[in-house]
Amino acid sequence: MSKTSELPPAQSPLEVKATPVSLIQGSPRVVNVGLSGFAEALAAQGVAVIQVDWSPPARGDADLATLLSKLSD
Amino acid sequence: MSDVRQVLREANAEAVRRMLAAEPVLIDVVAAADAIPELGEGMILHAGPPISWERMCGPMRGAVAGIAVFEGWANDLDAAAALAARGAFQFRPNHDFAAVGPMTGMTTASQPVMVVENQASGNRAFCTINEGLGKVMRFGGNDASVLTRLAWLRDVLGPALGMALRSSEGIELKSLVARGLTMGDEMHQRNVACSSLLLRSLVAALASTCGNRTILTTILSFIASNDQFFLNIAMAMGKAITDPVRDIKGASVVTAMSRNGTDFGIRVSGLGDEWFTAPVEMPDGLYFPGFSAVDANPDMGDSTIVETIGLGGFAMAAAPAVAGFVGAGAPSDAAHITHTMREITLAENPEWTIPALDYQGVPTAIDIRRVVETGIAPMINTGIAHREPGVGQVGAGVVRAPLACFESALWALGKRLGVT
Structure with missing residues (x-):
């Protein structure tokens, strides 16, 4: 593990500001979590996108989710 | 609460252990009534959870009518359906009797069943013999060609397979399935490799125990032409593996x-x-x-x-x-x-x-x-x-x-x- 003294110096406020500009100027790299329709729409426009399947636990059923919390590690 | 989670952890670990420890071996083919003594006249085992005649789908009803004619409980399909509607038959799930059946899953007293023994736990499971593709009873077929094939399975193939298996030490299924997986089978909709491997394991015993060359030729042709022949064995194996769990x-x-x-x-x-x-x-x-x-x-x-x-x-x-x-x-x-x-x-x-x-x-x-x-x-x-x-x-x-x-x-x- 690195010591604190070995960490690089923090970026200046100006350098931080420059980051979003480069994001907009370059091609977006997208990770879509959940509804795949968003990823499909982007892919149809030629945008590179990684889809992560996710849905609310127990399909959003709060009672089942509570039960799961009692039965799961 | 933590006790409950601990119970679940230990219980599931034991369930996994039993599943992975199973040693399924195909050891015999016998009449269903010999494997399942409860199977009597008018009793029909079917696929799935319990169901009454009134709620059965078309192919299940067709298979019930066909198997009733096959067993001699009715003279024709219409008479069989009428008997079923009057409650003359007892319907029970295969799963209640250590058995499984594909699609409609008809199991009745005189049908031959393959016997898979889980030699890690000593339990046995049963499944009928795969009839082949096309118009067959498991898909609701019930005409004369279907019943004639079932009679051949009962009178010729079943006894011959049983004799061949009893003359050997049985066929160890775990390793056979392992090889099948490396050859492109998944054991449900593709059983080409495992059916071939099974036939290779059986052929010498069949040849040495079946004295009639014409019958032997018919048997070998039947198995060799059915890519799904192994499916029913895989199913009995599955039941033998899960019952101890x-x-x-x-x-x-x-x-x-x-x-x-x-x-x-x-x-x-x-x-x-x-x-x-x-x-x-x-x-x-x-x-x-x-x-x-x-x-x-x-x-x-x-x-x-x-x-x-x-x-x-x-x-x-x-x-x-x-x-x-x-x-x-x-x-x-x-x-x-x-x-x-x-x-x-x-x-x-x-x-x-x-x-x-x-x-x-x-x-x-x-x-x-x-x-x-x-x-x-x-x-x-x-x-x-x-x-x-x-x-x-x-x-x-x-x-x-x-x-x-x-x-x-x-x-x-x-x-x-x-x-x-």
Whole structure:
């Protein structure tokens, strides 16, 4: 593990500001979590996108989710 | 609460241990009445959870009528249907008698059943002999050609197979399936490799015990021409593997998934033999020429016992050709399906591995908690029967187990463990 003294110096406020500009100027790299329709729409426009399947636990059923919390590690 | 979680952890570990420790061996073929003494006149075992004649789908009714004629309980199909409607037959699930049956799953007294013994725990499981493709009873076929074939299975093939198996030490199935997985089988919709390997294992014993060359030739031709011959053996193997897992207190592992064409049912280790059911789904698949989705019957059969032990849809990555055959997508999608099934299972089977996945084991031991939490329903590969009695198979496809079964089972498990 690195010591604190070995960490690089923090970026200046100006350098931080420059980051979003480069994001907009370059091609977006997208990770879509959940509804795949968003990823499909982007892919149809030629945008590179990684889809992560996710849905609310127990399909959003709060009672089942509570039960799961009692039965799961 | 932590005690409950500990109970679940230990129970599921034991369930996984028993599944992976199983040593299934095909040892015999006998009359069903000899294997299952409760099977008497007028008693019909069927696929899926319990169902009455009134709620049976078309092909199930067709098979019931056909098997009643086959057993001599009725003179013709109409008379058999009338008897069934009057309550003359007793309908029970195969699963209640250590048995399983594909599609309609008819098991009656005089039919021959293959016997698989789990030599790790000593229990036995049974399944009828695969009839071949096309118009067959498991898909609701019931005309004279179907009944004639059943009679040949009963009078010729069954006894010959039994004699051959008894003359040997049986056929060890775990290693045979392991080889089949490396040769492109998933043991539900593709059994080409395992059927061939089985025949290779049997042929010498058949040749030495069958004294009639004409009969031997017919037997060998029948097995060699049926790519799905091994399916029924894989099913009996699945039942032999899962039965010792029944009734482990607190375990959330699925021990049976099964459908009768009307209801889909599951059983869970910690809940014994109670069925948790929901309306069965329609398969999504590809159809033989001349048929389409409007002809299809809803999902049916005990064959989902192979998914219950990590084969079939769970082992899709081993059989990319099947993905195309059942309309599940490109070969690359097959790997994704197997990866997804890992999300809802507790273990990998180190003895059943998939080369295309760098020899990862098939996903094993479905956990109802994971199914409910993720919303990922087990993927099943299946044949598709015509919705009308008497027609037979019209296609093959994939279908999902309905999530409602798993949700109701989870509530029951919570109640059993005292947390609701």
